[in-house]
Amino acid sequence: MSNQNIYDNEIFFAGYSELRSREINSNTMLEQPAMKELLPDLNGKAVLDLGCGCGSNCLEFVLNGAKRVVGVDISEKMLEVAKKEATDEKIEYKNMSMTDISTLDEKFDLIYSSLAFHYIEDFAKLCEDMYALLNENGTLLFSQEHPLITATVDGNGHYNKDENGRKISYTFSNYNEPGERYVHWYVDGVRKYHRTFSDTINALAKANFKIEEVCEPKPQSWAMEKWPALYDEYIKPSFLIVKARKV
Numbered sequence: 586m587s588n589q590n591i592y593d594n595e596i597f598f599a600g601y602s603e604l605r606s607r608e609i610n611s612n613t614m615l616e617q618p619a620m621k622e623l624l625p626d627l628n629g630k631a632v633l634d635l636g637c638g639c640g641s642n643c644l645e646f647v648l649n650g651a652k653r654v655v656g657v658d659i660s661e662k663m664l665e666v667a668k669k670e671a672t673d674e675k676i677e678y679k680n681m682s683m684t685d686i687s688t689l690d691e692k693f694d695l696i697y698s699s700l701a702f703h704y705i706e707d708f709a710k711l712c713e714d715m716y717a718l719l720n721e722n723g724t725l726l727f728s729q730e731h732p733l734i735t736a737t738v739d740g741n742g743h744y745n746k747d748e749n750g751r752k753i754s755y756t757f758s759n760y761n762e763p764g765e766r767y768v769h770w771y772v773d774g775v776r777k778y779h780r781t782f783s784d785t786i787n788a789l790a791k792a793n794f795k796i797e798e799v800c801e802p803k804p805q806s807w808a809m810e811k812w813p814a815l816y817d818e819y820i821k822p823s824f825l826i827v828k829a830r831k832v
């Protein structure tokens with residue numbers, strides 16, 4: 586199936602941009618802090634950011650000492666913002682799908698991806714392509730929506746509440762039925778792919794990656810003080826983060 590480019594949809598782009606401009610969202614409060622803790626030393630390193638969006642992470646890699654950063658994204662609109670707001674001579678943005686990265690003609694020390702892999706159908710192929718692009722000892726660090734979130738076929742699990750309206754559990758289904766899911770997120774028909782936890786880990790292992798750390802981020806106390814809704818993360822995690830190495 587061809588790749589969907591939903592971030593170039595006007596309505597979607599406006600909604601997503603508004604969400605990301607808020608000081609408090611699940612990226613700033615939960616996913617990014619966990620990813621930062623797992624980042625390797627970037628001094629003098631070459632980095633590939635898959636689904637780089639508006640480029641904020643690319644710029645941060647340069648500020649942390651990276652010598653070269655390639656940011657890949659399928660969305661022209663996201664890259665337009667990146668080229669305005671996150672520009673540096675060490676960064677090159679490429680408007681392409683990450684399903685085509687085998688055409689890239691250079692190697693990297695870190696392949697990074699924040700919240701983009703759940704848009705990719707053939708994760709096993711992506712793992713092989715990434716392995717080939719990494720230098721020996723190179724690191725893969727990615728986050729994606731947690732399989733408990735992507736599982737339910739109508740795209741939405743739901744919380745169950747007690748008599749006081751307090752969330753106490755989360756219902757999901759279709760976990761062991763991997764494949765495409767269509768959800769409403771600003772617009773109808775946003776396509777994602779559900780993979781089980783084991784399918785994800787096995788694809789990495791079969792591509793020869795050594796898994797170094799798996800993280801289902803729990804909120805830190807500073808974040809919960811700012812945003813008490815993060816208590817929901819103790820009922821079920823929103824994100825899955827994996828750090829792996831080419832050995």
Ligand SMILES: C[S@@+](CC[C@H](N)C(=O)[O-])C[C@H]1O[C@@H](n2cnc3c(N)ncnc32)[C@H](O)[C@@H]1O
Pocket residue numbers: 588589592635636637638639640641642657658659660663681682683684698699700701704705
């Ligand atoms: C949730 S956004 C995350 C953006 C950025 N990584 C960040 O954390 O700010 C997901 C990004 O993945 C991109 N994307 C989705 N499918 C893609 C594909 N097949 N190839 C490259 N980028 C893709 C989208 O255009 C979007 O910019």
